[in-house]
Amino acid sequence: MESLPEHELAYLLDFDDTQFLFEEGYWVKLEVRRADPTPQRPHGLSYSFTLHDPDGRRLLGFDNAHSVPPLGGRYKAKPVAHDHWHRTEKDEGRPYQFKSAFDLVQDFLNEVERVLRERGVSAVMVDMKDQTDAEAQGSELGGVQE
Numbered sequence: 001m002e003s004l005p006e007h008e009l010a011y012l013l014d015f016d017d018t019q020f021l022f023e024e025g026y027w028v029k030l031e032v033r034r035a036d037p038t039p040q041r042p043h044g045l046s047y048s049f050t051l052h053d054p055d056g057r058r059l060l061g062f063d064n065a066h067s068v069p070p071l072g073g074r075y076k077a078k079p080v081a082h083d084h085w086h087r088t089e090k091d092e093g094r095p096y097q098f099k100s101a102f103d104l105v106q107d108f109l110n111e112v113e114r115v116l117r118e119r120g121v122s123a124v125m126v127d128m129k130d131q132t133d134a135e136a137q138g139s140e141l142g143g144v145q146e
Contacts, residue, residue, distance in 0.1 A: 019129045023124070023126055039081070040082045047104075051112050058086070059089050060088070062111075
């Protein structure tokens with residue numbers, strides 16, 4: 001895969017430093033940065049999408065910060081691209097097949113919905129914060145504030 005088309009890069013970069021808040025204090029954090037295309041990040045992005053519980057513990061994550069072992073055993077070739085996801089809080093990561101910026105966001109949100117549903121929490125977003133909101137308030141967000 002080569003670098004993403006400019007409109008897909010712009011779509012993802014608009015999410016950078018954004019947090020989505022859900023009921024009971026669950027929250028999502030999205031970080032996206034441009035990167036030089038490399039074999040590890042062929043689409044020209046460095047990203048981390050995470051779902052957290054009210055205590056800040058990561059429950060789910062999609063990122064390309066490091067490589068992960070291939071699915072199916074230690075004798076399979078390790079994927080070159082670092083795109084992967086952590087299906088649970090203890091999952092060390094499994095390869096993710098990056099297809100497009102739009103698919104990445106949709107796949108992540110589908111998994112957020114799954115995890116919240118398993119915990120009996122509504123997947124309806126109750127608020128959203130971005131970097132400009134955090135700077136204006138002068139504080140980091142650590143869950144839903146009353």
